[in-house]
Amino acid sequence: MAPVAISEESGNATIGSAAELKKAQANKPTEETQLFNPFFSPTVETENDDYQYAKYKPQFPVVEWEPLTDIEVTDRGHFADPSKTALFSAAQKVKHLTPTIGTELVGIDLRQLTNPQKDELALLVAERGVVFFRDQELSIHEQLDVGRYFGPLHKHASTPIPREPGLEEVHVVYNDAAQRPDASGFSKIELWHSDVTYEVQPPSATSLKVITGPEYGGDTLWSSGYALYSSLSPGMQVYLEGLTALHSAVPQADGYRAAGLHVRREPVESVHPVVRVHPVTGWKSVYVNPGFTLRILGVPKPESDTILNFLFHQIADNVDFHVRFHWEPNSVAFWDNRVVTHTATFDFWPHTRHALRVTPRGEKPESVEDYESRTGKVAKDRQIEIWKEQGVEIPQSKKGLSRARGYND
Numbered sequence: 001m002a003p004v005a006i007s008e009e010s011g012n013a014t015i016g017s018a019a020e021l022k023k024a025q026a027n028k029p030t031e032e033t034q035l036f037n038p039f040f041s042p043t044v045e046t047e048n049d050d051y052q053y054a055k056y057k058p059q060f061p062v063v064e065w066e067p068l069t070d071i072e073v074t075d076r077g078h079f080a081d082p083s084k085t086a087l088f089s090a091a092q093k094v095k096h097l098t099p100t101i102g103t104e105l106v107g108i109d110l111r112q113l114t115n116p117q118k119d120e121l122a123l124l125v126a127e128r129g130v131v132f133f134r135d136q137e138l139s140i141h142e143q144l145d146v147g148r149y150f151g152p153l154h155k156h157a158s159t160p161i162p163r164e165p166g167l168e169e170v171h172v173v174y175n176d177a178a179q180r181p182d183a184s185g186f187s188k189i190e191l192w193h194s195d196v197t198y199e200v201q202p203p204s205a206t207s208l209k210v211i212t213g214p215e216y217g218g219d220t221l222w223s224s225g226y227a228l229y230s231s232l233s234p235g236m237q238v239y240l241e242g243l244t245a246l247h248s249a250v251p252q253a254d255g256y257r258a259a260g261l262h263v264r265r266e267p268v269e270s271v272h273p274v275v276r277v278h279p280v281t282g283w284k285s286v287y288v289n290p291g292f293t294l295r296i297l298g299v300p301k302p303e304s305d306t307i308l309n310f311l312f313h314q315i316a317d318n319v320d321f322h323v324r325f326h327w328e329p330n331s332v333a334f335w336d337n338r339v340v341t342h343t344a345t346f347d348f349w350p351h352t353r354h355a356l357r358v359t360p361r362g363e364k365p366e367s368v369e370d371y372e373s374r375t376g377k378v379a380k381d382r383q384i385e386i387w388k389e390q391g392v393e394i395p396q397s398k399k400g401l402s403r404a405r406g407y408n409d
């Protein structure tokens with residue numbers, strides 16, 4: 001995420017050694033240079049904190065982690081019954097929130113899910129992009145267990161972890177009255193992202209539980225990469241399928257360091273296909289995001305800038321790709337970081353909003369060509385598959401899309 005930044009009040013986040021503290025103070029941003037990125041802001045440490053979830057407040061320990069190594073990942077969605085009978089029959093209601101993205105399952109207790117139900121949840125998340133649950137009592141340890149079932153867990157190199165020891169795989173989202181968003185620090189578009197796409201094996205079915213939140217405000221939005229792919233002309237689809245892009249952790253790590261915070265693992269950069277195929281659904285999804293994708297490789301820089309700018313604007317501006325969720329305390333979302341991007345609203349200051357994320361690592365992103373030669377199957381356009389299922393006649397060409405139509409009355 002490019003505009004990493006920090007507020008003055010947050011300069012005294014947890015720092016381990018005296019030397020680190022000195023270094024942090026020396027690096028402390030001045031009033032002119034400080035910027036505030038609401039996703040990555042450290043928090044004021046308060047003594048005698050009697051807040052119910054003080055043990056899950058953020059800390060930035062001064063520890064060093066080894067680079068991540070490649071791991072085998074088998075997606076649990078492969079084992080799911082496609083009809084998802086075990087999961088759906090346990091729900092009071094299955095509510096699709098839009099045709100494109102987002103489903104809420106009512107009446108499920110995530111602590112009670114059997115393994116076949118978890119497999120079906122993995123498949124549902126892959127198909128719908130994001131799945132919501134409310135009133136979930138599951139503890140962070142139980143949330144970690146579900147996440148681990150989906151894949152080996154990711155430890156973030158720079159974002160905060162909870163104060164409670166042993167929770168290094170948890171990413172803390174925390175904002176309170178000490179962190180007033182500063183519009184000079186970021187634009188809304190650059191806050192759209194898919195989590196840590198700079199990793200060689202970026203995340204799959206990721207969960208976030210809000211434990212404290214405002215009565216209104218603080219919503220999160222997700223945008224479907226499947227829908228973005230489906231929206232493009234056939235020529236553009238083919239063009240993008242042949243491209244790769246650079247994703248970088250460097251701006252994020254630089255931002256933390258500039259704020260005097262310790263980065264626990266050296267930042268990495270990866271090259272991923274611009275269109276990836278989900279290994280379970282076989283559907284094609286545009287895999288770039290404003291947060292971490294720096295450029296498309298092998299094309300002139302202005303072309304890369306223009307194409308990325310177009311795709312970023314489609315992610316952020318095309319409301320037909322979006323679902324927006326209002327959290328209550330104990331709401332949980334599972335999203336598939338391979339096929340959606342997300343952002344949050346920061347309209348709730350001075351209230352506190354606190355959430356805990358668990359992030360399974362996925363496979364190395366696979367291009368259309370690699371998927372098709374590995375599996376012998378043809379990668380699909382989600383929208384076309386759904387129309388086929390609905391018995392809708394599929395347009396042979398998308399020529400009609402170029403005709404201007406007047407919907408402006």
Ligand SMILES: O=C(O)CCC(=O)C(=O)O
Binds near residue numbers: 343355357
């Ligand atoms: O605060 C939110 O709703 C989302 C934060 C975020 O981007 C994340 O946890 O991955």
Ligand SMILES: [Fe+2]
Binds near residue numbers: 193194342
């Ligand atoms: Fe995120």
